[in-house]
Amino acid sequence: MGSVSLNIGDGTAKFKRATVCSSAVNILMIFSVISTNLFALYAFTSSPKHQSHVLHNTHKNFSLISEHVSLILKEIDSSQKKLAKMEKELLGYETIDISRPNIANELKFFLQHHQLPLGKDSRTGITEMVASVGHSCEKSADLLSQYMTYKVSGPCPDDWSLGQKLILRGCEPLPRRRCFAKPVSKVGLSPFPISLWKPVSEKILTWSGIGCKNFECLNKKKLSRECVGCFDLANGYENQKYVKATSKSDFVIDDVLALASGGIRIGFDIAGGSGTFAARMAERNVTVVTNTLNIDAPFSEFIAARGLFPLYLSLDHRFPFYDNVFDLVHASSGLDMGGKPEKLEFLMFDIDRILRAGGLFWLDNFFCSDEEKKKTLTRLIERFGYKKLKWVVGDKVDTAGSGKSEIYLSAVLQKPARG
Numbered sequence: 001m002g003s004v005s006l007n008i009g010d011g012t013a014k015f016k017r018a019t020v021c022s023s024a025v026n027i028l029m030i031f032s033v034i035s036t037n038l039f040a041l042y043a044f045t046s047s048p049k050h051q052s053h054v055l056h057n058t059h060k061n062f063s064l065i066s067e068h069v070s071l072i073l074k075e076i077d078s079s080q081k082k083l084a085k086m087e088k089e090l091l092g093y094e095t096i097d098i099s100r101p102n103i104a105n106e107l108k109f110f111l112q113h114h115q116l117p118l119g120k121d122s123r124t125g126i127t128e129m130v131a132s133v134g135h136s137c138e139k140s141a142d143l144l145s146q147y148m149t150y151k152v153s154g155p156c157p158d159d160w161s162l163g164q165k166l167i168l169r170g171c172e173p174l175p176r177r178r179c180f181a182k183p184v185s186k187v188g189l190s191p192f193p194i195s196l197w198k199p200v201s202e203k204i205l206t207w208s209g210i211g212c213k214n215f216e217c218l219n220k221k222k223l224s225r226e227c228v229g230c231f232d233l234a235n236g237y238e239n240q241k242y243v244k245a246t247s248k249s250d251f252v253i254d255d256v257l258a259l260a261s262g263g264i265r266i267g268f269d270i271a272g273g274s275g276t277f278a279a280r281m282a283e284r285n286v287t288v289v290t291n292t293l294n295i296d297a298p299f300s301e302f303i304a305a306r307g308l309f310p311l312y313l314s315l316d317h318r319f320p321f322y323d324n325v326f327d328l329v330h331a332s333s334g335l336d337m338g339g340k341p342e343k344l345e346f347l348m349f350d351i352d353r354i355l356r357a358g359g360l361f362w363l364d365n366f367f368c369s370d371e372e373k374k375k376t377l378t379r380l381i382e383r384f385g386y387k388k389l390k391w392v393v394g395d396k397v398d399t400a401g402s403g404k405s406e407i408y409l410s411a412v413l414q415k416p417a418r419g
């Protein structure tokens with residue numbers, strides 16, 4: 001539908017944004033001119049019975065006039081709806097209502113479909129390029145429009161936290177923007193592998209939109225179950241993680257790698273805090289991608305400053321990796337997304353998908369709020385038919401100091417070669 005309309009403009013399907021846009025604008029213009037004329041015509045010619053009645057009646061019947069006015073208004077309203085529908089069809093997006101007021105122009109430009117210049121591409125079979133944006137963006141259209149309001153080729157507003165807010169509301173992926181991200185001078189980065197443990201300068205991180213403004217504040221906060229003082233690489237527990245066990249549910253990396261007897265070269269760490277798992281793996285020549293958002297702390301920048309690979313993605317997003325590619329997936333309580341059991345199931349299937357046969361899934365101190373939770377998780381894991389190389393249910397005292405004993409499940413599981 002959209003493609004046909006787009007070609008009316010100049011009769012060609014040339015790949016030029018200006019052409020596509022101007023034909024779209026042309027159509028809208030023509031439509032509005034026609035519809036305006038139609039209103040006028042309608043006002044004078046419709047309901048001839050009533051009209052003549054009015055004309056022949058010397059008394060101006062007010063209720064009749066208001067009836068007509070309301071009919072005309074109704075017609076205008078329905079024309080506006082038709083116009084919005086046409087615009088939607090031109091853009092090809094049914095889910096994002098670009099007809100509502102205050103929708104940023106840049107959003108419309110971004111969503112515009114582009115016909116391929118030579119028609120159907122024989123290799124991929126596609127005929128047009130479609131911008132990728134999360135369907136739930138519709139729910140947050142006002143925020144999204146705010147996000148897409150900027151000066152083209154100018155500096156972007158300092159609004160990364162607005163972007164993250166959208167992501168957390170399911171607006172993922174975000175639309176691309178044509179503005180320059182706020183520059184941060186990354187002076188004093190250390191060379192690899194010194195960078196893994198060298199304290200990162202506060203000055204090279206972005207603190208806008210974050211409650212804390214320095215490491216001292218961050219390190220006093222329990223950012224998550226996995227990140228208690230996790231930005232302090234010199235003192236505390238962070239530099240002992242994965243190399244020193246403090247409870248029976250802590251496995252050390254060398255023991256786990258020994259189970260795999262070589263062959264662990266690339267891995268994925270889910271909700272990996274400040275990147276320490278990847279750092280310890282890097283020391284063993286294993287490349288690990290760390291998935292994290294910047295919730296209450298500049299995780300992504302910190303991980304990157306350590307010379308590690310941060311992946312800025314929510315857990316609701318399908319992992320952007322191909323099937324059967326990872327030798328190892330590491331996850332801890334961050335895996336728990338709450339809500340319905342199906343949610344965790346979808347996530348587990350995605351983990352299974354990216355893990356190769358023979359690869360390891362290391363579930364690291366998964367917090368089970370109660371026995372029932374542990375049973376549900378166990379049943380779920382067992383359905384995948386993984387070989388249990390390690391399986392430990394332990395309890396330990398809450399690290400944040402509530403003093404209560406809590407149940408944790410740790411396991412190293414090997415993906416079977418299926419079928």
Ligand SMILES: *[C@@H]1O[C@H](CO)[C@@H](O)[C@H](O)[C@H]1NC(C)=O
Nearest residue numbers: 050053059060061062063064
């Ligand atoms: C005005 O028109 C309506 C409908 O034609 C009629 O019912 C009504 O009696 C009229 N009123 C006057 C004041 O003429």
Ligand SMILES: *[C@@H]1O[C@H](CO)[C@@H](O)[C@H](O)[C@H]1NC(C)=O
Nearest residue numbers: 257280281282283284285286
């Ligand atoms: C990692 O690789 C380097 C360079 O190939 C090598 O010198 C080093 O021994 C390796 N380290 C480990 C722990 O395998």
